[in-house]
Amino acid sequence: MTDPVVMIISMVMLGQILLSVPILLSRAMKSVIFLPLAIFLLANSTIALVPIVNAQFPDLSQLYSAIVFPTLFLLCPCLWFYIEGITAEKPWKLNKKQTLHFVLFWPALIVGVMIMFLPKDMYTDIFINDIDVVAPLAIVTAIGLLVMMMLWLGQCVYIAFRIIYRLVDYRKQLKNVFSNHDDKSLNWMNWLLFIAISTWLFSLVTVFSSNLFDNFLFNIRTDSLLSLLLVWSLAHFGLQQKPVFTDYSESESVDIAAQNTEAPKNEDVTVRSPPMKYQRSALDNEQSNRIADKINNIMSKETLYLDSNLSLQKLANHLAISPNYISQTLNETLCTNFFDFINKWRIEAAKPKILANKDSVLTIALEVGFNARSSFYKAFKQETGQTPSEFRKQDSSH
Template sequence: MAEPIVMVLTAMLLGQVVMSVPVLLINRATRAYRLPLALFLIACGVLALNAIVPVVFPDWYQIYTVVGFPMLFVLCPALRLYIEGLTAQTHWTLSKATLKQFVLIWPALGVSCLMALLPMQQHQALFVTDEAPGGLYAVILAGAMLVLMCLWLFECGLTLLVIAKRLLAFRAALKARYSNLDDPRIFAAKRLVFISVCIWVLALSSAFLSSLLGHTILTLGSEMLIALILIWSLTFFAMQQSSPLLAPEADCALSKQGTPDTSLSEGSISKYSKSALDEFQSARIVNKITHAMQDNQLYLDADLTLQKLSQVSGVSPNYLSQVLNETLQMNFFDFVNHWRIEASKSRLLASQDSVLHIALEVGFNARSSFYKAFKKETGLTPGEFRRENVSASE
């Protein structure tokens, strides 16, 4: 008899999957990149049934293994494709090329067909009592499963590396477009990637250590509880993410104060290496964005983005990014924070307002972000800067 807590947690996990999948897919605009997440959740739900089917429905266990075994090979590519869609910098859709990532599902389906033909007694020995397989057919099936499981573990490790690499590129791309990383949408996206990594580290380490030590590291109830929390968190933040953060925006270079600079906007989608910008044009752009920051005090806008600066300055986002990276040697995030830190210095010395008040006043969304940026810029915390400069003036 399955433990009551295991049955309750399994039911809760299945309920979470059943409720979440339709909600994730209901919006047609986000369906393309959310479909891999829906597949991942469905596979998790099917695999979670392994905790109760052999105990509660033993007569159906062979059918369950036939259906459940291929689900294991849906997890890696589905999660990888979801993270890829979520962090994409161009319009992302599923294609034949992306579907090639499900390469292991085909041999897994072949093994499932062999499972379906396995005599009930040999199936019990192989999957329930964990006895040595008897007969050539069962030995071949066990060998094929072992090979596939080794390939799956390798795929798990590869997935973790791919997600980590994607995360680093994603963070760099966010800093190239946003001036604050404390925005709720960015927070949700970062938590999504973090939880995805946690899920994979848990699954990989549990499978590896259990095989190495010959017994499970956690109790079945503990594993189900952790899985429930992680999957709930994953779906919670996924539902808050209405669209990929780096989805292409309309390249509007129209200034709010004048006409667009067509000489700088033309060909903005080209790569830096193909850009026709020379030193004179780069200097002009630096002058434009400097005046935009000074005259309009754009840095005070906590929601300032590269697109907004593009609209005010009349320079295309592509050229702005190029000039910031190649001429000023900084990304958009650091460029705006530099202006905010400079504005905060006079406020720190001229008033006794709290650090949090000043941080919010100059465009930061959080005290921690202000401290980190200020320390990076000056080598001091805001409090240390205030004390040192006040004492020096006295």
């Protein structure tokens, strides 16, 4: 008999998916990055139906098991495609090369067919009664299941590492483009990744503990609850999240050549979107030093850093200089990135306000261009080695 708690969790998960997938599919008509997330959730809905099918339609359980097994091998590729898409520096598209991620799906499909063609009594003995069966087809199917589950675990580990490295690179790139990125860091993905890894491990351990050791080392309720958290997190945040770089490029792209500000001689003033690559740059040291002077002068005179939404593109538009050249100047001449450079100016502007002690730290943070108290504290500590209150106390003691 199916655990009623597992049934309830499965129904809640299914409801969440049925509410989210139609919205994602409609958005996929405009941006294909929502399609992998929709497929991921649909695959989870297929898996979530297992206890319901087993309880309400036992005659269909064998056929459904044959369908569900290859569905597992859609999860990792689709999750990777979604994360790759929303962190992409250019509009993400599906291509033939990406079909390699589904290489395990086809042998899993063969194993699924083998499950479907098992004699009914043999299927019952293996998957329901957990009785050893020595028939050749049963042995081959059991070995196929074991091998594919091990490969699935390996794929999960591989995808998890790829996602981690992807997020690290993505967050580094944010600092080259935005002066505030609290709402762009995708920190919710850290939580998502933890849940995904936990879910995959619990699923695998549950299978092995039940089939190899005749008992459950891990409660299936825990596995179901983790799956629900994973689906809820992806559905909730996925519906809100937009691709940061492509959205930024489309909303802020301006024809700099049409502006009147004079660009440095021989500079290519065409705006180009990230990433910033300098290997073939024609920018020399003299031009770079001149750009550095312009950036510092405009910060000093026009206090652009007070704009909490200041981005590399906005600064490039204001100076009529290629954002590639500005980024290269910041990285190579001023030995910093856009994020740290702007925040340094903001911290310098905040220091006299902190010493004056007339406003709260949050008020000061917002006045100088930060979006949150926490990001201000972090930047202030990084720049001065002290918190704002420690900085104020040290000055008063002198």
